[in-house]
Amino acid sequence: MHSALRSGITLIVILLLFLAFNLVWIGKIPNIRWDFSQQKLYTLSPAAHQLAATLEGPVDLYFFNDQLHPKRNSIEKRFGLRVEDLLKEYEKAASGRINLHIIHPAPFSEDAYKAGLFGLDDQYGLFGLIGTRAGQSAQRIEAFSSDREALLEYEIGHLLQNLSNPEPRSVGLLSGVSINKSAGRLLTQLRGHFNVMELAPHLERMPQGIKTLMVIHPEKLPDRALYAIDQFVLGGGKIVVFTEPSSGAPTRFGSMLAGWGVHLQTDGILVDTTYTIPQGLLALPREATNANDISSGRVNALTMSSVGALARAEKVRTRFTPLLQGSAQSRWVIAGISVPADKASPEAQRAVIAARIEGPAYSAFTDGIGGLPAGLQKASQIHAVVVADADMLSDALNDPGNNDNIRFALNILDNLAAPEALADIRPRSMTGHTLHVLKAMGAAAEQHYREKAGELELSLERTEREWQTLHPQAVTLTPQSVDISTRLQALNKERLRLPMELHGLKVEAYAELQRLKFIIKLVLIAAVPLVLCLIAWALLLYQNRRRTLPPVAFD
Known part of the structure; x- marks a missing residue:
């Protein structure tokens, strides 16, 4: 009787302690997280942490x-x-300067109505962010997408930066030809997003206050303007x-590059x-970016014309990051002669159409120009x-x-003109090593297939064309005789x-790639049952061993 009462009291005390712990102490335990990913993908980067900590x-x-x-x-x-x-990581880093509200809106609710007023996209359900600050216009991210996961930290940081410092950033615009009529939509968008200072093509020195420059048709600028660009870049200015x-770049411009x-x-x-479409244009899908x-960011398809190819020069320490690339079937046409694009662009098998350049550089104007003394000769x-x-x-x-x-x-101009705290937030790839291997093997398999299948595809196309010529499809209402000629x-x-x-x-x-995929699937499917079986086997061995132990003799 006493034993049962004692056991009951013990259970009640344990239950009360458990409830007290959950109700009182659980909230006081610090939220400890460990990020074991190789690139610390689930931890706020130092640059993003700094941006959040300095919000106004x-x-x-x-x-x-x-x-x-x-x-x-x-x-x-x-x-x-x-x-x-x-x-939540941003909120924590901001130390009280960010108030996060997580809303799961029900259909036709007041929350859904407010989200619609602020312009959030609800095509696949509301999945966006609205930021507000007293005295400032609200900022929004219309919809997040897993396709842009690598840019997630930057997108949120960009919204916070716009709330903290909403003033448009100043950029310079320099063009070798007049673009007022030919690129009116571009100018409208530029003036809506930036404080644009349009520069004359015959300038000799970059105006003070310009830290970011957009140059269009530099191949048609005079050498003095190119010299000003050269000195601007070596002096720390950012440029696109x-x-x-196809117009043929002058020697000075080529030397500057x-x-x-x-x-x-x-x-x-x-x-x-x-990627070629009618009218000889190139339609680059998102896969080309x-x-x-x-x-x-938010770029799905690009249309281009008279496209060139870029490559990293030999024996340089410059970091060359492709932004736009052609497909593996791209060809470089010189005077009507087609050569593989990878010969025109040896940096990669896919031709590089646009690239980000970072690292050390040297001046193309070692002796100055036109009476102007030599300026900066290099930059780190x-x-x-x-x-x-x-x-x-x-x-x-x-x-x-x-x-x-x-x-x-x-996107490029905004990133180049961004404050240092935001510009230092670098996209982080969410793709694991295994996916990199699969992607590389898939590209190699596609290349191998294309190399061997080209002639067969041409033969099939010729055969189909000849077949259609000798055996045209006709709409008839009566039975027709069947042509069984030898050629057909x-x-x-x-x-x-x-x-x-x-x-x-x-x-x-694709045989090797398919084998690897099968092995990965097999491992993923069999891993949990195998572990459970091993645990059960170990327990069985342990129980059998205990049963077979000899009895202990007592004196």
């Missing part, structure tokens, strides 16, 4: 996340938790250049059979972006329904044989 005034962030929306897939749901965690290589560690092809144009660079660090197409900025390639070309240019029989055999050979080549090319 209290900021309210309203995160709308409709997790129950029927169009929201599992990937976006997990990404929603990732966004929420990162916002849109050049038209060489001093930056860049080689620009100017003796032809890039032709890409994969660098998903881990700010320039790709420059920040430049070179795009081998200027036509992409014209109104002809930017219709009101698709401004991705202009958005691409604005031969063509029909080819039509059956060639696709089978192409399929066999594809299976052969």
